Amino acid sequence: MNILSTVFNKEIFFVNKLKEHLAETSYKNSIELLYSCKGKIIITGVGKSGHIASKIAATMASTGTPAFFVHPGEACHGDLGMIESNDLIIAISHSGESSEIMTILPICKNRGNKIIAITSNPNSSMAKIADIHLCTYVTEEAGPLNLAPTTSTTVTLVLGDALAIALAERRNFTKEDFAASHPGGALGKKLLVLxxxxxxxxxxxxxxxxxxxxxxxxxxxxxxxxxxxxxxxxxxxxxxxxxxxxxxxxxxxxxxxxxxxxxxxxxxxxxxxxxxxxxxxxxxxxxxxxxxxxxxxxxxxxxxxxxxxxxxxxxxxxx
CATH class of the missing domain: 3.10.580.10 (CBS-domain)
Structure with a gap:
């Protein structure tokens, strides 16, 4: 039970830290940049950050923001062609030094893509190349070895959810809109079936x-x-x-x-x-x-x- 409490307390601590320290200007600018995007929202990440990126993309897509996940490794081998110049990229990495992501970001930057980086290091390569950097402020993972991505992925997911929901509100996304993209769900049936x-x-x-x-x-x-x-x-x-x-x-x-x-x-x-x-x-x-x-x-x-x-x-x- 002690380890359970330790994990809970540490993850809750860093979520609260993000809430307290997230720069309001950067967050608001991110929402406006995402809202004004004329193309798609491309979210990318490697490993556990990739799983979080995929989930954030799915949440955005289901709440009115066209978004999908692109693996940076696959992007290096052809999938970069899926990204158009009017798309916006959200790049996720705890360290901010992911080599796979840093291989594609300069190319995207040169093509005119706007970039939002989510990392824990404001001095990282990804933070510096991005148009907007959102810092997670995570300095420790929840496990005793401080190795497996735990706290960092939780905090990033919370931040991604906040972006998705803020965008949905910005777009005046309604229950009917949600139902239209979830015709197989209970809410979709309730609102759509005549x-x-x-x-x-x-x-x-x-x-x-x-x-x-x-x-x-x-x-x-x-x-x-x-x-x-x-x-x-x-x-x-x-x-x-x-x-x-x-x-x-x-x-x-x-x-x-x-x-x-x-x-x-x-x-x-x-x-x-x-x-x-x-x-x-x-x-x-x-x-x-x-x-x-x-x-x-x-x-x-x-x-x-x-x-x-x-x-x-x-x-x-x-x-």
């Missing part, structure tokens, strides 16, 4: 007319397997109501003649409806708030367009 994307349509809709019998309605509910039938007017096909499994149980308890009673006489007319262009997450909330399992999707002129069951929402991951 009723029309998941509703049952045409011959999948459990549909009966008011002059049909309860017995015929039961057959329709059984065949379509959504737990309800939608009742429409026989004259203009507009929505009249809904008849659910629960309504059927209540009807049976009243000993009604199923073969002669018209469904229009027993259907629940105050059914809740939604539009195809509304979010499926909104439909789920309606079901939960009203303790129901199905909804009718209608057009603005009350024509039935589809049907949604709560299992349809669960199937696509909307919770």
């Amino acid at each position: 009723n029309e994307n998941i509703m049952h349509t045409e011959n999948q809709i459990p549909l009966v007319k008011t002059n049909q019998t309860v017995a015929e309605t039961i057959i329709e509910i059984t065949e379509k397997k959504l737990g309800f039938a939608i009742v429409i007017n026989e004259d203009n096909n507009k929505l009249v109501g809904i008849f659910t499994d629960g309504d059927l149980r209540r009807t049976l308890a009243q000993n009604i003649d199923l073969n002669n009673t018209k469904i229009g006489d027993v259907a629940h007319t105050n059914c809740i409806t939604v539009r195809p262009y509304e979010k499926a997450a909104y439909s789920l909330k309606l079901m939960q708030d009203n303790c129901i399992n199905g909804l009718v999707v209608i057009s603005d002129d009350e024509q039935v367009l589809g049907a949604i069951n709560i299992h349809d929402l669960i199937a696509v991951g909307i919770k």
Whole structure:
């Protein structure tokens, strides 16, 4: 437990040190330089710094800033062609003396690329060649040997996250923007999936007319397997109501003649409806708030367009 506390305390110490000593001017200038970049943000690093660089690039890309990771070793052998003159480079190295990075930075500098260096040494080669240097102020790693990158990578990651989030705020990045780049995630589904994307349509809709019998309605509910039938007017096909499994149980308890009673006489007319262009997450909330399992999707002129069951929402991951 002692070593655990030691590691925690040392990493927290240097994160706080960065917070206290990071030059506000350099940080703000970095944000403005990144924001004004007309190309892509290229983030590079070697070893553990490379892993951190890759993660920072991924965070920026998912929060509205076009960014990707380029390994400096691969850049020396052809991948430098991926970097255009209007791109900005963030170079990461604890020592600031990475030979692989220093091989490519002068070339990029001569081509007009702006450079931000993140190191712990303001007098390093990388700091001197950069347009802006962001110092991490890390002087010790967390392990007893002071060798394995630990504190330095943690602090760099925190700094990278701060840059990414500040840029997102600068760009007025919204939840909808985030969802657009995360269509497979829970938030993406919640904000992007519409009723029309998941509703049952045409011959999948459990549909009966008011002059049909309860017995015929039961057959329709059984065949379509959504737990309800939608009742429409026989004259203009507009929505009249809904008849659910629960309504059927209540009807049976009243000993009604199923073969002669018209469904229009027993259907629940105050059914809740939604539009195809509304979010499926909104439909789920309606079901939960009203303790129901199905909804009718209608057009603005009350024509039935589809049907949604709560299992349809669960199937696509909307919770």
